Amino acid sequence: MSKGLSYRDAGVDIDAGNELVRRIAPACKATHRPELLTDLGGFAALASMPTRYRQPVLVSGTDGVGTKLKLAIDNDRHDTVGQDLVAMCVNDVLVTGAEPFLFLDYFATGSLDVDVAERVIKGIAHGCELAGCALVGGETAEMPGFYAAEDYDLAGFCIGVVERDEIVTAERIQIGDTLIGLASTGPHSNGYSLIRRILEDGQIQADATLLDQLMAPTRIYAKNILALAEDVDLHGMAHITGGGLLENLPRMFADRPLAALIDVDAWARPKIFSWLQQAGTVDEKEMLRTFNCGVGFIICVAADQAQLACERLAKLGEDACVIGSIVSPDTPSEGGLLLTA
Numbered sequence: 001m002s003k004g005l006s007y008r009d010a011g012v013d014i015d016a017g018n019e020l021v022r023r024i025a026p027a028c029k030a031t032h033r034p035e036l037l038t039d040l041g042g043f044a045a046l047a048s049m050p051t052r053y054r055q056p057v058l059v060s061g062t063d064g065v066g067t068k069l070k071l072a073i074d075n076d077r078h079d080t081v082g083q084d085l086v087a088m089c090v091n092d093v094l095v096t097g098a099e100p101f102l103f104l105d106y107f108a109t110g111s112l113d114v115d116v117a118e119r120v121i122k123g124i125a126h127g128c129e130l131a132g133c134a135l136v137g138g139e140t141a142e143m144p145g146f147y148a149a150e151d152y153d154l155a156g157f158c159i160g161v162v163e164r165d166e167i168v169t170a171e172r173i174q175i176g177d178t179l180i181g182l183a184s185t186g187p188h189s190n191g192y193s194l195i196r197r198i199l200e201d202g203q204i205q206a207d208a209t210l211l212d213q214l215m216a217p218t219r220i221y222a223k224n225i226l227a228l229a230e231d232v233d234l235h236g237m238a239h240i241t242g243g244g245l246l247e248n249l250p251r252m253f254a255d256r257p258l259a260a261l262i263d264v265d266a267w268a269r270p271k272i273f274s275w276l277q278q279a280g281t282v283d284e285k286e287m288l289r290t291f292n293c294g295v296g297f298i299i300c301v302a303a304d305q306a307q308l309a310c311e312r313l314a315k316l317g318e319d320a321c322v323i324g325s326i327v328s329p330d331t332p333s334e335g336g337l338l339l340t341a
Contacts, residue, residue, distance in 0.1 A: 011111060011144025011145070012142045012144065013111075013112055016112045016114050016142075017112060017140055019114050020117050020118060021041065021140075024121045024125070025040055027121065027122045027126075028040045028125055030129060031125055031129055031133070031134045033047070033101070033133075033134040035047045035049065035134075036134055036136065042137075044137070045102065045136035047101075047102060047134070050161055053161060053163055054163065054164075055164035055165070056161050056163065056164070057161070057162050057164050057167060058161060059096050059098040059159070059160040059161070059162055060093070060157070060158065060159055061089045061090075061092040061093040061158045061160070062089060062156065062158070063088035063092065063155070064085065064088070064156065065081050065084045065085050065088065065154050065189050066190070066192055066193075067192040067193050068081065068084060068187075068189050068192040068215070069081060069152065069154065070192070071192065071195075071206075071211070071215060072215065073152070077215045078116050078119040078120050079119050079120075079122070079123050080123055080216075080217035081123060082105075082120050082123025082124035082125070082154075083123050083124070083126055083217040083220070084188070084217055084218045085123075085124055085127065085154045085155075085156040086103060086128055086131055086133075086220065087131075087188070087217070087218035087219065087220045088156065088188075088218060089103070089157065089158035090103070090127075090133065090158050090160070090220060090222050091218075091220065091221055091239040091241070091296075091297060092158075092239050092241070093158050093159075093160035094160070094221060094225055094226075094237065094239070094297075095238065095239055096162055096168055096237075097162045097167055097168040097234065097237075098161055098162035098167075099160055099161050099162065100132055100158055100222050101133055101158075101160050101161045102133060102134055102158070102159040103131075103133045103134065103135050103136065103156065103157065103159075104135075104137050104138050104157045105121065105138035105155070105156050105157075106155040106157075107120065107139070107140045107152060107153075107154060108140075108141040108152060108153045108154075109140075109142060109143070109151065109152035110145075110147035110148050110149040110150070110151055110152075111142065111144060111149040112142045113150070116152070117152070120154070121138075123217075124138075127220060130220045131220050131223070132223055132226075133158065133160075133222075166229075168234055168236060168237055169254070170252065170253050170255075170256050172234075172235040173235045173252065173253065173256065173258060173300055174235065174302070174326065175258065175327060175328055176303055176325065176326060177235055177236075177300050177302055177303060178301055178302070178303045178306035178322055178325055179249075179299070179300055179322070179323050179324040179325060180298065180299050180300075180310060180313070180320050180321065180322055180323065181266070181267055181294075181297075181298050181320065181321060181323040182221060182295065182296060182297040182313065182320045183219075183267070183294060183296065183318070184219060184240070184270070184292045184294055184295060184296030184297075185216040185217065185218065185219045185296070186213055186214065186216040186270060186272050187214065187272065187276075187291055187292070188241070188292055189218050189241075190241055190242045190243075190244070190290070190292065191244075191290040191291045194276075194280065194282070194290055198276060198279050198280035198282075201280070202279055202280075204279065210275075213271075214272065219296050219297075224313065224316040224317065224318050225237070225297070227312075227316055228299075228309060228312050228316065231308065231312055232301055232309045233305065234299055234300070235300040235301055235302065236299070237252065237297070237300070238251060238252045238297070238298045239297055240292040240296055240297060241292075243289060243290075244288050244291050245262070245288050245289075245292065245293060245295065245339070246285070246288050246289040247289055249262070249298060250339050250341045251341075252298075253341040255341065257329055257341075258327075258328075258329065258340075259326070259328065259329040259338055259339060260325070260326060260327070260339045261324050261325055261326075261327045261331060261336045261337070261338055261339075262323055262324035262336055262337040262338075262339060263324055263336050263337075264288075264293075264336075264337050266321055266322065266324070267294055267323060268294065269293055269294045270294050273287065273291060273294060276291070288337070298323070300326065324336070329341075
């Protein structure tokens with residue numbers, strides 16, 4: 001009698017999945033927070049609320065890494081995309097003033113390569129350490145016939161906590177406030193479909209130096225922004241993600257009649273953006289609505305606290321500078337970049 005088909009014959013290796021869980025357990029354990037009530041491996045994660053909050057509000061966010069993963073797969077650059085995943089989620093949650101608390105990931109692939117998956121998930125754990133949140137679980141989905149064998153995709157889910165009366169909302173922002181930009185490490189995780197098109201159209205084989213710039217992991221601002229908030233009243237924040245400066249900064253205003261006047265020469269744009277603009281003959285407006293162009297996160301503070309904020313951020317290790325101010329929407333741009341809601 002012939003042996004019947006197995007799940008492995010269909011392309012799913014349960015033993016490989018179990019081996020992956022065994023390998024990543026120490027990295028997940030390193031992100032442990034005292035509020036956790038369960039260990040990795042259960043059906044769901046349990047956590048008590050951090051005790052320092054009087055009226056805690058939960059803040060949730062989800063995101064992915066996008067087609068930056070294709071560059072990672074094609075060039076064996078799997079170790080830092082996990083940090084990208086965490087950063088894209090926690091930086092969004094941070095905008096409300098929330099402390100990143102819990103993180104979960106979803107890893108989907110055509111055929112589970114345990115070595116590659118281990119590198120990716122250890123990068124996720126590293127990102128959680130940088131953000132101060134706990135990696136409490138996730139899902140590894142092996143989907144033969146849906147993804148090519150070597151391909152994988154990532155999604156992340158973050159829960160943050162903020163004190164109800166400390167939530168950062170648009171109501172705090174006032175005309176005359178100062179905008180401070182925090183430097184990015186590069187394109188972060190946005191614009192990679194355009195980046196890949198530039199490489200393909202130019203038949204450019206990226207060398208190690210170019211790949212280092214393109215694959216630089218997204219900066220995680222959480223710990224430094226939360227530390228800054230102890231000394232400076234943050235009126236508003238924006239994560240410069242998909243849509244670049246043009247679309248993300250006005251989100252800070254909600255529906256209020258406000259505008260931002262930005263001096264685009266106030267910061268030094270990293271060389272990778274100049275290279276992309278020249279290699280792809282990308283016009284300036286398209287650059288500003290596709291990429292962060294060197295500014296990964298923006299905070300809004302009262303003008304009389306701007307110097308203190310910049311000094312404090314410098315001590316925390318951030319490269320930050322004043323990039324503009326809050327103005328009325330009918331303000332003449334006078335050579336600057338006027339952004340309205």
